[in-house]
Amino acid sequence: MRIGLSRFTRASAKASGAKAAEVAAALFGGGGGFDEAELRAWEAAEADAEIDAFVSRLADHLGALEGHGGRAAIEAVARRVPQVLVGRRRRVAATLRLAGLDAGFRAAVRDGDAARDRRDWGAGEHAFWRALQIFPFHPGYRVQYAHCLKEQDKWVDAExxxxSALALGNRDADLAVHIDFVSRRRGAPADPAVLARVAGWWSVPDPRPLAVPPLRADVEALVALLLGRGPAHLAEIADLLAANASLAEIVDRLIGHPAFVTANRDLLTLLVESGWRR
Incomplete structure (x- = not known):
C-alpha cells in the first residue's frame, strides 16, 4: 500500500502562497524536518503505527511553523493528508490530529458553535457544512451538523x-438515540443490530476494504457506479444505510436491484460469455 505522502505534501506546500517555498523547505529540507530517507520510508509504510508516527510529526512541524507565515501552505498540507491516506481509520485519525491546525476549519467551527448556542439552526447548519467541506472525515462535527438539521425538521438529511458520523467512529453515548429519533420521524425505526455492527467495526478491526461501514457519500457513489444514476431521493440513501452495515452489503443489495441489469447489460453479457459466475 503506497500512500504517496511525500509527493502530496511537497506538491501541496509548493503550490500554496508566497511563503510556500519557506514552509516546504522547513518541512522537507532537513534541519529537523523530514529527510529523504524518512519520506521514502513513510511513503511505503504499511503499518498503522508508521502512518500515525508520520501524521503526528507532520502535525508537530505544522504547528511549529504556524507563527512563521505560509498559512496557506500549512493548511494545504493539513487538508490533503487525510485524503491521501488509505483506510477509514487512518483518515479519521489524521483528521482529528490535523484539523485544529487549520484556521479556516476553526473559524467555521466557531461560527457553528455560536449559531448553535443561540439556536440559529440555519446558520449553524451552514457553518458546520463549511467545516465538513474542509475535513469531511471529522466525526464530531458531523454530529453537530446533524443536530442543526434535526432542529429544522430535516429528518432524512439529519439521519x-x-x-455517517457513526460510520466515522463517533462514540457519543446518545448517537443511537438520535438516529432512532430522526428515522422514526420518516416512519422507519432504526435497527439496533445494524447500528451495533457499524459501531462494532471500530472495536474489532476488519482489514477488508468492503467491510468498512458506509457513509452517505459512499452510497451515492455506489448507486452512480452500479445503477448508472443518482439516488432517486434522499430516502433511498437512508434506506440503504439503515439496512446495511458495510460497503459489501450495499454492493450486494445494489447488484440485486432490477436497475443493475439495465445499467450494466453490456458488462453482464461479457461476464456470461467469459464464463464468470457470481
Whole structure:
C-alpha cells in the first residue's frame, strides 16, 4: 500500500502562497524536518503505527511553523493528508490530529458553535457544512451538523449525517438515540443490530476494504457506479444505510436491484460469455 505522502505534501506546500517555498523547505529540507530517507520510508509504510508516527510529526512541524507565515501552505498540507491516506481509520485519525491546525476549519467551527448556542439552526447548519467541506472525515462535527438539521425538521438529511458520523467512529453515548429519533420521524425505526455492527467495526478491526461501514457519500457513489444514476431521493440513501452495515452489503443489495441489469447489460453479457459466475 503506497500512500504517496511525500509527493502530496511537497506538491501541496509548493503550490500554496508566497511563503510556500519557506514552509516546504522547513518541512522537507532537513534541519529537523523530514529527510529523504524518512519520506521514502513513510511513503511505503504499511503499518498503522508508521502512518500515525508520520501524521503526528507532520502535525508537530505544522504547528511549529504556524507563527512563521505560509498559512496557506500549512493548511494545504493539513487538508490533503487525510485524503491521501488509505483506510477509514487512518483518515479519521489524521483528521482529528490535523484539523485544529487549520484556521479556516476553526473559524467555521466557531461560527457553528455560536449559531448553535443561540439556536440559529440555519446558520449553524451552514457553518458546520463549511467545516465538513474542509475535513469531511471529522466525526464530531458531523454530529453537530446533524443536530442543526434535526432542529429544522430535516429528518432524512439529519439521519444521513448521524449515520455517517457513526460510520466515522463517533462514540457519543446518545448517537443511537438520535438516529432512532430522526428515522422514526420518516416512519422507519432504526435497527439496533445494524447500528451495533457499524459501531462494532471500530472495536474489532476488519482489514477488508468492503467491510468498512458506509457513509452517505459512499452510497451515492455506489448507486452512480452500479445503477448508472443518482439516488432517486434522499430516502433511498437512508434506506440503504439503515439496512446495511458495510460497503459489501450495499454492493450486494445494489447488484440485486432490477436497475443493475439495465445499467450494466453490456458488462453482464461479457461476464456470461467469459464464463464468470457470481
Amino acid at each position: 444521513l449525517e448521524y449515520r
